[in-house]
Amino acid sequence: MRAVKGANLASVFLLELGVLAGVGIWGFTLPAGWIIRVVAGLGGPAVFVLMWAMFGAGGGARIQLTGVWRLGLELIWFGGGALAWYQAVGPIAGLVFFALWAITAAVRVGLQGGLLVDIGRDGMTEPPPD
Helix, strand or coil, rough: CHHHHHHHHHHHHHHHHHHHHHHHHHCCCCCHHHHHHHHHHHHHHHHHHHHHHHHHCCCCCCCCCCCHHHHHHHHHHHHHHHHHHHHHCCHHHHHHHHHHHHHHHHEEEEHHCCCCCECCCCCCCCCCCC
């Protein structure tokens, strides 16, 4: 069970990086002038980082969201990443990205009882306190 939790935690982290990469690629490949592409390519990921730091970061979020609010955040965040991949690369990339998020979310809910990733003292995930 510990190996599954660790693998899922690593997968969620890679998907978080994938959101930032997708939004950056989307911004830099917009059919616009170079100034707009640079602003979108750097500013888009910056907005996503700010949103994740404020509401999504496992133990360090300013406002820790749980339940349906956490689901909404993840749908916006990972869904936004999937849309960015869809626009920048193609529909298959966006759909695969979203499907991978859905799988990791289902595993988190199944193993932890919720979407919130909580890092324990041993570096493994633990269910959030009630």
